[in-house]
Amino acid sequence: MTGLYLEEFSAGQLVRHSITRTVTESDNVLFSVMTMNPQPLHIDFDFASKTEWGKPLVNSLFTLGLMIGISVHDTTLGTTIANLGMTETVFPHPVFHGDTIRVETEVISVRESQSKPDRGIVEFEHRAFNQDGTLVAKCRRHAMIRKRLA
Template sequence: MTDNDTTEETSETRLVEGWQGRYYEDFEVGDVYKHPFGRTVTETDNVWMTNVTMNLNPMHFNEAYAAETEFGERLVDGTFVIALAVGMSVIDISVNATANLGYDRIRHHAPVFHGDTIFAESEVLEKRESSSRDHVGIVTTELRAYNEEGTKVLSMERTPMVLKREYAQPTAARPPGWPEGIGTEPSDGGTDD
């Protein structure tokens, strides 16, 4: 700002609501959500998952063995691909879930290799009220994962129980996962819109 500039700067702290995930009411059958952020699979991902889960198939950890197969190199552990795709979908599907009821019809359509970048999307197949819990509804989606070339590598159905908005009562001061009273509060001069 120069001496000739008469504009005054004012600073007001505002507490602004961010993305809080979808609630049961937000899902519509036929909607497709392309989940943000592709993720490149590393050799470390594969080695850790293979070792942690004690997957003894040499296709995942023995380069000499894998070189002699039809693929010519190690394959990424399929359970890692499942976990990665599910994790990528959480931001759109289950941030507000109280439980995952099932993972069904899991299919590996193509192999995943070290260095592949995985992208995921979910399509809403069905939704219904819970017959035993008033505060949630049940949503079934088809989760699909693709590599950087557009080849589908995974598909599965995923069914979480998702909170209804009226029971969650989301606010800017208390988004999903935040305990009450942590960080900036409306009483600090911010607004809770």
């Protein structure tokens, strides 16, 4: 298990995740179909070719999931009790087939639970960038994290 316990997080901590991922057409189409999202901007090349982008955009919920997923090995693998919510989620630039995504995570705040002594809450800000360094996604996430057993 490589996840960090509550005591190992501190506000201002920045993790630049070493895992990167190139997004494929298959990723985008499969995710869109699996989530029952028929948006032609994601799955119809002809439709997408007539938009301002000229090609399909990767489903933004795939991008969100990928961004958080890339962060897991370095932050919360095996130590998360629950995700409590995500806020301030933005997609300032589209992701396209063939883009390679890298992620960094900043710890915004850490606090112990007021009702359960074995856990606490960490607020993360995840940021995803494409291969050109352009910010493609960002969100704040609150997660309930285990404390290290004494």
